[in-house]
Amino acid sequence: MTEEGYKRKLAAILSADARDYCRHMGVDESGTVRAIQARFQAISKRIAKHRGRVVDSSGDNLLAEFASVVDAVQCAVAIQEEIRLGNAELSEERRIVFRIGIHVGDVIEEEGRIYGEGVNIAARVEQLAEGGAVFVSGAAYEQIRNKLPWGYEDLGEHAVKNIPEPVRVYKVLPDAGSPGVRRAWLSQIRRWKVALLAATSVLIVAAVVMSLWNAYLRPPAPPGRTAPEQPPPLPDEPSIAVLPFENLTGDPSQDYLADGLVEDITTSLSSLPRLFVISRSSTFTYKGKPVKVQQVSREMGVRYVLEGSVQKSGDRVRINTQLIDATTGEHVWAERFDREIGDIFRTKDEIVLDIAGAMAGQLTDGDQARLTRRNTDNLKAWEELQRGYIFYERFNPEDNLRAREHFRRAIGLDPEYVNAWVALGYTYYWERRSTKGEASEEVLRKMDEISKKSMKMDPSYYGCYVLRSLSHINRSRFEESVADARKAVELEPGNATVYRHLAFIQVLMGEYDNAAMSMQRAMRLRPYYPLSYLIVLSRAYQMAGRHDKAIEASKMAAVRQPKNYAAHLQLAVIYAELGREEEMRAEAAEMRRLQPDISGKQIMKDYNFKDPKEYERLKALMIKAGVW
Numbered sequence: 001m002t003e004e005g006y007k008r009k010l011a012a013i014l015s016a017d018a019r020d021y022c023r024h025m026g027v028d029e030s031g032t033v034r035a036i037q038a039r040f041q042a043i044s045k046r047i048a049k050h051r052g053r054v055v056d057s058s059g060d061n062l063l064a065e066f067a068s069v070v071d072a073v074q075c076a077v078a079i080q081e082e083i084r085l086g087n088a089e090l091s092e093e094r095r096i097v098f099r100i101g102i103h104v105g106d107v108i109e110e111e112g113r114i115y116g117e118g119v120n121i122a123a124r125v126e127q128l129a130e131g132g133a134v135f136v137s138g139a140a141y142e143q144i145r146n147k148l149p150w151g152y153e154d155l156g157e158h159a160v161k162n163i164p165e166p167v168r169v170y171k172v173l174p175d176a177g178s179p180g181v182r183r184a185w186l187s188q189i190r191r192w193k194v195a196l197l198a199a200t201s202v203l204i205v206a207a208v209v210m211s212l213w214n215a216y217l218r219p220p221a222p223p224g225r226t227a228p229e230q231p232p233p234l235p236d237e238p239s240i241a242v243l244p245f246e247n248l249t250g251d252p253s254q255d256y257l258a259d260g261l262v263e264d265i266t267t268s269l270s271s272l273p274r275l276f277v278i279s280r281s282s283t284f285t286y287k288g289k290p291v292k293v294q295q296v297s298r299e300m301g302v303r304y305v306l307e308g309s310v311q312k313s314g315d316r317v318r319i320n321t322q323l324i325d326a327t328t329g330e331h332v333w334a335e336r337f338d339r340e341i342g343d344i345f346r347t348k349d350e351i352v353l354d355i356a357g358a359m360a361g362q363l364t365d366g367d368q369a370r371l372t373r374r375n376t377d378n379l380k381a382w383e384e385l386q387r388g389y390i391f392y393e394r395f396n397p398e399d400n401l402r403a404r405e406h407f408r409r410a411i412g413l414d415p416e417y418v419n420a421w422v423a424l425g426y427t428y429y430w431e432r433r434s435t436k437g438e439a440s441e442e443v444l445r446k447m448d449e450i451s452k453k454s455m456k457m458d459p460s461y462y463g464c465y466v467l468r469s470l471s472h473i474n475r476s477r478f479e480e481s482v483a484d485a486r487k488a489v490e491l492e493p494g495n496a497t498v499y500r501h502l503a504f505i506q507v508l509m510g511e512y513d514n515a516a517m518s519m520q521r522a523m524r525l526r527p528y529y530p531l532s533y534l535i536v537l538s539r540a541y542q543m544a545g546r547h548d549k550a551i552e553a554s555k556m557a558a559v560r561q562p563k564n565y566a567a568h569l570q571l572a573v574i575y576a577e578l579g580r581e582e583e584m585r586a587e588a589a590e591m592r593r594l595q596p597d598i599s600g601k602q603i604m605k606d607y608n609f610k611d612p613k614e615y616e617r618l619k620a621l622m623i624k625a626g627v628w
Contacts, residue, residue: 352371482506
């Protein structure tokens with residue numbers, strides 16, 4: 001870094017803009033803005049995949065930089081192909097065509113932005129380009145001509161504005177390989193042919209063997225499959241999955257900003273009863289993976305998918321969002337927000353209101369109040385909460401303590417931040433559950449204390465009721481616990497974790513059929529549900545005497561996580577109750593093999609049933625199975 005606060009470096013610069021932008025704006029201004037932003041979102045994803053960085057995007061122009069000109073040109077060709085395929089599904093007047101120019105040269109970087117002659121030449125090359133084409137400067141061409149299997153058309157030298165020397169320009173021809181590269185590829189293809197001929201007989205034999213295996217030897221499929229393998233039908237309500245937003249800063253330490261924004265948007269939308277919202281825990285399985293909205297729609301069983309990106313630079317943040325009807329591919333809504341970082345809460349509210357309005361129609365004052373409620377205006381406190389969640393969700397003792405420190409810092413920054421207080425209470429609950437012996441009275445007392453405090457602060461926040469319900473169940477106050485769990489569901493009807501908690505309390509209450517229904521609702525809201533969901537469902541079915549269903553759920557759990565002992569322990573208990581002793585012993589042995597240090601007695605500390613006879617019933621079955 002120089003004394004002036006900037007640095008010089010060599011970079012490959014990609015400049016892209018939309019052809020006939022003004023004409024499109026004159027015909028349909030708002031539609032054009034949405035379409036451009038949607039394409040910028042797709043282009044930004046492609047740039048990130050090719051190890052590039054979006055530097056700026058405004059109006060119809062996007063600027064990006066790469067460390068490698070090969071990456072830049074490969075990315076540009078992929079972008080044009082993606083846009084071409086997308087335009088093929090649109091009418092002629094709705095098609096927006098981009099032109100791209102690439103140059104490699106010296107640039108100045110200052111606070112994340114780049115300037116200099118290198119940027120200017122890339123922009124001038126782009127202005128010479130045809131719609132749908134990729135043009136490169138002579139400097140870029142010299143670095144790629146023998147490295148990519150494409151052809152290039154020499155368009156000669158061009159005098160361009162504000163550049164003293166003429167710039168030689170080449171058009172990239174992806175469908176025509178350059179002679180030198182083509183010869184190498186033909187030689188490689190000949191070698192491939194020999195290898196393929198040798199491999200063909202092996203493949204034929206393998207195909208025959210696989211056919212015989214599938215027809216005669218393959219064991220029957222396990223009863224029940226995971227949710228993604230059995231796409232659920234669309235619900236009656238407007239349904240949405242909020243995908244993880246991309247962190248375009250390139251700094252993993254800034255993930256909390258994108259993840260926290262998605263968490264807040266998902267939670268806000270979940271509060272509206274007439275919307276069906278997939279849990280963040282399931283949508284985050286797509287984080288960092290290339291995925292199509294149609295795939296998300298199919299696997300999650302939703303109509304709408306929200307995509308977005310976040311880029312923080314200094315005190316400013318840029319948020320791009322687009323809502324897509326995945327059943328038709330239509331972009332329902334798209335917006336870009338370029339704001340001060342302190343305005344992130346207001347920006348989140350705008351996104352949520354626009355999305356809810358687009359999906360659910362006219363919003364009442366009560367709807368708007370539900371959607372925009374928040375418990376802090378302190379950005380630093382919010383950031384500490386998000387950082388704490390990262391550690392809390394790792395579910396191990398060390399990270400639980402680290403999460404607790406972040407939650408305490410959030411409270412220090414905003415003593416009335418009820419979300420942080422509730423999160424702090426959860427760390428004590430997790431500590432109680434993870435303790436092999438009896439939890440200390442001090443841990444239980446802390447939970448009780450935080451539960452009472454948070455409830456006084458904001459009795460309209462669902463988390464207060466979940467925490468108090470947990471606190472009640474620790475003290476065997478069953479009626480109070482289930483009442484609070486139901487209240488949490490009422491306040492947060494789209495939250496899978498709340499339904500899962502209600503189901504567990506209903507098992508303890510002896511409401512087994514209700515517990516199964518609550519658990520099924522949780523699993524629908526969270527298609528990529530964890531193993532514990534299936535174990536609770538199996539326990540509810542078993543206690544209700546529906547053993548076939550209980551076995552099915554437990555076997556599904558064993559298939560999903562073959563190395564987890566819990567499913568085998570549950571199967572051993574069910575077989576013990578049915579008198580199927582050979583299967584009981586096999587499952588008990590497998591449970592012991594996978595987890596020799598665990599016992600049914602340790603697990604049963606969470607099952608303080610309202611009716612003591614139910615506890616004794618399970619204990620007797622575990623003793624019979626030899627897992628107590």
